[in-house]
Amino acid sequence: MTAPIPSPVWQPAASRVIPIAAPANLRTRGLVPEIVTLSWAPKSSADHFDFSLDLSAILDQTGDHLAAIEQVDIPTASGLPTELTVLWSSVVQGLACIMLGGGSPGEIEQIVVYVVTQQGRRLAPRVELAITAATDATTPTPAPTMPGDIPVPPNAIQLPDGTILTGPGGRPYLIA
Known part of the structure; x- marks a missing residue:
């Protein structure tokens, strides 16, 4: 399998990377309750930050690597213009990286990141x-998009004329 390619343009913030650990003992899964709550460092509604998941421990010694983020779901989203919003998602440096903006001050949001490996x-x-109460509720600034409202992550391959190189489905090719 192809190992992650270092991105020359974008570096995920190390302080907002959560390593996803492999289960401690597969034999007792289901018999012993696993109560693990993962959480990123808090952000204010006005912040636009990248948050990442490192799945390398789960894939250790399999020869497998993260291939894509299929979707990011926020089941606690309120439907308001200031709700927590995914501005873009991408595989960067082998991490599942998402850019988030907005959010209701004082709330704890849940984010589900659906990924697939090679x-x-x-x-x-x-x-x-x-979401801290450090700022008032803020409408997120949208990320750059291509036709069809497809967000352009920072590791999208850009041609010299400024256009984004895309694949058959219209999705940008990435340095991932």
């Missing part, structure tokens, strides 16, 4: 993110 493994880690 060998077809599918994972859906759930993470919590507290």
Whole structure:
């Protein structure tokens, strides 16, 4: 399998990377309750930050690597214009990286990141993110988009004329 390619343009913030650990003992899964709540460092509604998940421990010694983020779901989203919003998502430096903006002050949001690996493994880690009351509720600034409202992550391959190189589905090719 192809190992992650270092991105020359974008570096995920190390302070907002959560390593996803492999289960401690597969034999007792289901017999012993696993109560693990993952959470990123809090952000204010006005912040636009990248948050990442490192799945390398789960994929250790499999020869497998993260291939894509299929979708990011925020089941606690309120429907308001200031709700926590995914501005873009991408595989960057082998991490599942998402850019988030907005959010209701004082709330704890849940984010589910659906990923697929090069060998077809599918994972859906759930993470919590507290929105501090440091600022008022703020409408997120939208990310640059291509036709069809497809967001352009910072590791999209850009041609010299400024256009984004895309694949058959209209999705940008990435340095991932």
